Amino acid sequence: MDNSAKKNELDHAWKPVILSPRNQEDTDVVKKLKDTGKVMFFDTFELQLTELIKARNPKRNLSLEELSEKKADFFSASGKSSMESGNWVYYPWRNTLVRILEENEFVQLRTVRNRYKITQEEQEKLQNQVIGVIGLSVGQSVALCLAMERCFGELRIADFDTLDLSNMNRIRTGLFNLGIKKSWIVAREIAEIDPYLKVTLFNEGVTESNLETFFTWEGKKLDVLIEECDSLPIKLLSRIQAKAMRIPVMMDTSDRGMMDIERFDREPERPIFHGLLEAFGEEKSLLAKLPENGKEVMMALLQFENLSDRVKYSFSELGKSITSWPQLASSVILGGAACCHYARMLLLGQELASGRFYVDLDHIINLNEG
Missing domain, CATH: 3.40.50.720 (NAD(P)-binding Rossmann-like Domain)
Structure with missing residues (x-):
């Protein structure tokens, strides 16, 4: 095994692989993984997006209709469709794919309960x-x-x-x-x-x-x-x-x-x-x-x-x-x-x-x- 192959094997022992649905090569990797029938995959992107929108609108209890409108606004502002949004994360040690928000939105939502203990x-x-x-x-x-x-x-x-x-x-x-x-x-x-x-x-x-x-x-x-x-x-x-x-x-x-x-x-x-x-x-x-x-x-x-x-x-x-x-x-x-x-x-x-x-x-x- 050459050094690059050995490093790749070691990385897969602990490092996740982030795959973008906006990149054709990454999309092909996701498809191949799903096609094996051996990979578990979890797509809760819509749930995360709903929570993000609620977090960005703390003064209102949004109705289902308002949530749908704001989701449409989110995709329109980003210039991406629903299927092009977010990222897939592959965890080799779990043989699992998870779809999550892109980094900025993910970090914003994941740290929202830190405020204002941490500004x-x-x-x-x-x-x-x-x-x-x-x-x-x-x-x-x-x-x-x-x-x-x-x-x-x-x-x-x-x-x-x-x-x-x-x-x-x-x-x-x-x-x-x-x-x-x-x-x-x-x-x-x-x-x-x-x-x-x-x-x-x-x-x-x-x-x-x-x-x-x-x-x-x-x-x-x-x-x-x-x-x-x-x-x-x-x-x-x-x-x-x-x-x-x-x-x-x-x-x-x-x-x-x-x-x-x-x-x-x-x-x-x-x-x-x-x-x-x-x-x-x-x-x-x-x-x-x-x-x-x-x-x-x-x-x-x-x-x-x-x-x-x-x-x-x-x-x-x-x-x-x-x-x-x-x-x-x-x-x-x-x-x-x-x-x-x-x-x-x-x-x-x-x-x-x-x-x-x-x-x-x-x-x-x-x-x-x-």
Whole structure:
């Protein structure tokens, strides 16, 4: 298999194909797919158009006759017939064709319930932002939340791993995805929500050799990095790189709702991890010291004394009764939502300081009981 064929096969594993009914070649592809009798197809274009027209006329409860008139006006203004309007989206992994509105109308309708929590001006600004997510356990929840709110123009996701059954206590997916790359799973789900969003995959994860490429893919620097990987070396290297490029970093640990924000864009001299690792020497020498100090470094950056009692206990059981520390879906989803919320604040220029804070649900309920 040559490189181009291999790339096409890989793309089809996660990337939707957008086909225009105004392009004869695309129309032929749609016909061939339908003629196989093996492809499911869903055409709800008229339903979407009806909703779009209602959204554009919020002051009136339009009658069926008025809706028909406005649909006719829509086609007349676009210069396209009903059958020439919209786009077909083919999802190879589902062997499914779906007809949707064209991009501008689709985005307008899909984000209409964001207003005025997100203004139109803010929504447009977010479409120019590039967000990177390393690690796709917590990172899956982050990525999906960002996609649902349409908080980016490009999302770069990186993870080398495939889905295991034990991951499914916190990763929302189906059993049919066992053994599939986590990056494919996330990219597919985003495409099924919004095929017009740009998602770039680093299927082998982020490594020392491709780190700079991840930060500058196609000449576009990340606007924010959300780091959720398990690798201690990559945690350190990604922050050192972000600091050098003045890119802010966010992290959630899925314990006690801890959020960590480092505003290297505003504070380029700020020590990584808020100076929690200064006892181990200069930042550039930290990586070399990991083989002998890895556990101590991890305990310092996590602030072991601030972890929940159950997570503290789990560390004593590593290599005995468990192979990794526990993470629960409720904590992961909360962390994904928090990262999305604070990333949006940051990208829109709202006030957001560096620091580490907790959205500890147990602590909150205990305070209320007191």
